[in-house]
Amino acid sequence: MLTSLLSLYFSAFLASAQPLKIETNRSPAAPYKEVLSADPMPVKKIDGNPGIAASSALIMDLNTGIILWEKDMNTRRPIASITKIMTALVVLEENSLNDIVKISQTASGIEGSRIWLAAGEKVSVRDLLYATLIHSANDAAFALAEYNAGSIKGFVDKMNTKAQQLELENTHFSNPVGFDGPENYSTAQDIAKLGRYAYRNSFLRHATAISKMEFTSVRGTVFKLENTNVLLEKDTRFRGLKTGHTTDAGYSFVGVAEAKNTHPVVTMVFNSPNRFQESIDLLNWVEEHYQW
Numbered sequence: 001m002l003t004s005l006l007s008l009y010f011s012a013f014l015a016s017a018q019p020l021k022i023e024t025n026r027s028p029a030a031p032y033k034e035v036l037s038a039d040p041m042p043v044k045k046i047d048g049n050p051g052i053a054a055s056s057a058l059i060m061d062l063n064t065g066i067i068l069w070e071k072d073m074n075t076r077r078p079i080a081s082i083t084k085i086m087t088a089l090v091v092l093e094e095n096s097l098n099d100i101v102k103i104s105q106t107a108s109g110i111e112g113s114r115i116w117l118a119a120g121e122k123v124s125v126r127d128l129l130y131a132t133l134i135h136s137a138n139d140a141a142f143a144l145a146e147y148n149a150g151s152i153k154g155f156v157d158k159m160n161t162k163a164q165q166l167e168l169e170n171t172h173f174s175n176p177v178g179f180d181g182p183e184n185y186s187t188a189q190d191i192a193k194l195g196r197y198a199y200r201n202s203f204l205r206h207a208t209a210i211s212k213m214e215f216t217s218v219r220g221t222v223f224k225l226e227n228t229n230v231l232l233e234k235d236t237r238f239r240g241l242k243t244g245h246t247t248d249a250g251y252s253f254v255g256v257a258e259a260k261n262t263h264p265v266v267t268m269v270f271n272s273p274n275r276f277q278e279s280i281d282l283l284n285w286v287e288e289h290y291q292w
Helices: 002-014 080-094 125-133 138-149 152-165 188-198 202-207 275-289
Strands: 056-061 067-071 100-102 122-124 212-216 222-226 238-246 250-258 264-270
Touching (some): 056 188, 056 275, 080 188, 122 125, 125 202, 125 212
Antiparallel strands (some): 056 067, 238 250
16 A cells, blocks of 8 residues: 555646645755655665666665665766756756747767757757757757857856755766766766756756757757656666766766656666666666665
């Protein structure tokens, strides 16, 4: 009965239409205490090691923030497009989804993953966020950064201020998309904290759970988006969040999933030889080794 009630409660929470407001000067470990007044505590049933080959990895209870297993979780690493979680958060907390953005030449010509936005194209903040979170589009993320702060430097300053507010002590950003560089890094623990915080935003929960969609710009151009997170279709226990890949970062993924005992968890793998399978392995491991 308790498990059923918790499952219903979690489903209702995900379906909430309004983003939850939180105090940004609080520890990122605290927010879910405002939602669940009596969080069940994870208890290990048996010892064991999930045998993850990723350079860093972690699995965290979403509700309590308790770390269930970790490997090298505090080593600073390049984080590639996982950076875009912070990019989206800054925009979501400061801009209206209905605002219209005019794409600059700089955003249009950015390298890497993109949806080929043309300079002068006009697109809503909402659709640029979809492109950023679903398709991992660098041109959309750059357009949002320029629109929000007037310059990439100004926006990156906001990203780093937000990281400080969330007490991400081993995190620093140098660009809004995750290009490799010595000043764009984080750790498995910090990214799990960031993912846990970000997942409270209803738009971000909704967007990162979409496999495919399309949108139309103001002048009628149709853009098709396909999620880089294949687990949305491969393993329906996973509900989001974000992939990342560059030469220096390797293949990485931070996910939110609901284990069979109905308790949501955050999974994180950095520089994994098989990021999606290892994320599944982490989830299977926690189902076998923990109870709440």
